[in-house]
Amino acid sequence: MGSLDRSLIAGLSVFEGLAATDLDRIVGQARSLRIAKDQPVFEQEQEAHSFFLLLDGHVRVVKSTPDGHEVTVRYISPGELMGIAHALGRTTYPANAIAAVDCVALAWPSHLWPTLAANFPSFSANTYKTVGSRLQDAHTRVIEMSTEQVDQRVAHALLKLVKQTGKKTEEGILIDFPISRQDIAEMTGTTLHTVSRLLSAWEDQGLVKSGRQKVTVVEPHRLLLIAEGRAEKS
Amino acid sequence: MGSLDRSLIAGLSVFEGLAATDLDRIVGQARSLRIAKDQPVFEQEQEAHSFFLLLDGHVRVVKSTPDGHEVTVRYISPGELMGIAHALGRTTYPANAIAAVDCVALAWPSHLWPTLAANFPSFSANTYKTVGSRLQDAHTRVIEMSTEQVDQRVAHALLKLVKQTGKKTEEGILIDFPISRQDIAEMTGTTLHTVSRLLSAWEDQGLVKSGRQKVTVVEPHRLLLIAEGRAEKS
DNA sequence: CGACGCCTTGACGTTTATCAACCCTCGTGG
DNA sequence: CCACGAGGGTTGATAAACGTCAAGGCGTCG
Incomplete structure (x- = not known):
């Protein structure tokens, strides 16, 4: 499967600024997996064993409240990271992630994060950039809901x-x-x-x-x- | 100002896990400043030249919408970081920060962030942990507003x-x-x-x-x- | 002492949730 | 292959929650 994946992956913004060998080194540590429609990628409160890069499909990220309400936090599109709890110092996933259609993703064990971040600064910077834009999104959302x-x-x-x-x-x-x-x-x-x-x-x-x-x-x-x-x- | 500040600072969670010498090295690059009540610490859309650590006082972080609404994003308490746009790949501040009372803060030039993050991994990890909890907060806020x-x-x-x-x-x-x-x-x-x-x-x-x-x-x-x-x- | 900023309270109207009933269509199993 | 059932969608009636408009009080600071 290697080569097909690599050509798809190289252009993704998460990997911007990485040398080809570094990219191989990072992607080499991931396993690829497919998730069937309506199946969970990860679940709220679960131990955050992996983080993911969605390659194909769409994933809905939902939070459930104690009293049975469900709030959709965001939809993940191909090329986006998800489940990066570990990079933010969490040990559990904050929400449910459910495949809206059949999906393909890469998964890395969470414990690799510190090493990856240290060895590949631009990978880490890109990751935190997406975190930043999600924080931004969340605030925008609050503002919309307020006004x-x-x-x-x-x-x-x-x-x-x-x-x-x-x-x-x-x-x-x-x-x-x-x-x-x-x-x-x-x-x-x-x-x-x-x-x-x-x-x-x-x-x-x-x-x-x-x-x-x-x-x-x-x-x-x-x-x-x-x-x-x-x-x-x- | 050194010694008085240092004893206050050493216990803050941002600096958890840092050796005393490292702490000195980091704090040594900051300048301390005071902000009078109702004065801005930084302003929305402004170039993010610095990031801050609030030592004393309270700061209100507010976003203004084009149509004149104001939404308070959060209140910053002593010991918390603010204005860390740079760590999230932004070059401008996302909101206004206004001193709710007279305040004291440390300020680092934003361009130091990459070096600090690389040299003091636990400082960077702590920072991203607070980012994580703010993302969490924002989502909680969305859920509250929704339900x-x-x-x-x-x-x-x-x-x-x-x-x-x-x-x-x-x-x-x-x-x-x-x-x-x-x-x-x-x-x-x-x-x-x-x-x-x-x-x-x-x-x-x-x-x-x-x-x-x-x-x-x-x-x-x-x-x-x-x-x-x-x-x-x- | 006066005026501005902050707070209170009433009356009213609109937005939007809630309750209820019904329709459509797609997929499945008899 | 047809029937039927569940999930998704539509639409009306009703009512509650809350914003808006309006007026006035109170305390604090210049």
């Missing part, structure tokens, strides 16, 4: 997904994995009912096309107006 | 402040810096009106005592019940 109405938050979430995983089709830009109203609700802190109503309304206005576990954004620009609260109400 | 009602969030915020900066008094535990209804509103994503009503109601029930820019928690345990949604409505 925006539900329709704005849902619009923002759709646009983020489109940017992350959008795939051009004849009808518009499709979010490239199965996503339900419930999923969107868990990303935006609302209920599937409200999401359903919003999508219905937007479909009537020609902004989106949606179906069973499928959303296509037809007019990103108008959706952005809603996201920014600069759209007159219907 | 809890305003009264629960305000109760949680007060309890967090009490834990962070609580000072025992005869009447209960006092939050040890001036904090207005507006400030609490900005932490919890609500309005000063709602916070005022809640505090009034809680005061009637003997849970808290509050006055101008001052909150004392009298019965943390009952407040926790509210925070967890396990309290019957008045």
Whole structure:
């Protein structure tokens, strides 16, 4: 499998600035694995034995609250790291990670992190850069939840997904994995009912096309107006 | 300034695991500064020239949105790092930091970070551990905003402040810096009106005592019940 | 002493969750 | 191959939670 993987991997931003031999040395210590749709990659509170690099597929990261609510923290796309608890001084995973579709990933034993970080400074710097942008994302999310109405938050979430995983089709830009109203609700802190109503309304206005576990954004620009609260109400 | 500072500093968790000479080497490269109440330590979008260690006082970290809302990200207490944008691959500060009271801090030029991190691995590990717990905090905040009602969030915020900066008094535990209804509103994503009503109601029930820019928690345990949604409505 | 900043409280309206009922469609097993 | 069942989606009615608007009080600092 080596060579196919390597060509896929070399261009990833996690490995930016690494010499080819270093890259081989790092990747050589990983095992590759596949995760079937709806199977967990890792689970909340579990011992963080490995960290992962998603090569193909999409993974949903979810936190469960004691009282049964589920909040989706983020979706992981190919090329992104996940489960890097160890780099942040944690010994357990902070959330559940579930394959939204069949996935392929590389996994490193967590105990390798200190050595890898010490030997390959640009690998470590790249990693912390993604940590930084996740912290940023989380704060953005807090701000959205604090200051925006539900329709704005849902619009923002759709646009983020489109940017992350959008795939051009004849009808518009499709979010490239199965996503339900419930999923969107868990990303935006609302209920599937409200999401359903919003999508219905937007479909009537020609902004989106949606179906069973499928959303296509037809007019990103108008959706952005809603996201920014600069759209007159219907 | 050396000796007085050093005894204060040696016990801080950021410096855990460092030899005394290493600590001197690190602290020796910092300059100490004082910030007057209501003055900025650093500002959003500004070039991140330095990172800081708060020695005394309290700093409020706030993000401003384009449309004029302000969201308080966190309060920094003595012993905590702030402005560590550089360690996360950013070149500008992500938020405003404002002294809630007169403060004392150490400041290192940001460009020292890579060398410090490389030379003192436990310093770097400690730093990333605090980054990890802030990421954690941010996610907790998102979850609270997604699943809890305003009264629960305000109760949680007060309890967090009490834990962070609580000072025992005869009447209960006092939050040890001036904090207005507006400030609490900005932490919890609500309005000063709602916070005022809640505090009034809680005061009637003997849970808290509050006055101008001052909150004392009298019965943390009952407040926790509210925070967890396990309290019957008045 | 006056004015500004902070706090309080009432009345009202909107947003959005909740409750309830129903439809559609896809996949599975008889 | 068809029937049916579960999971996903839609939509209406209702009500609660909370923001908004408005007015006024109180204390503190210049």
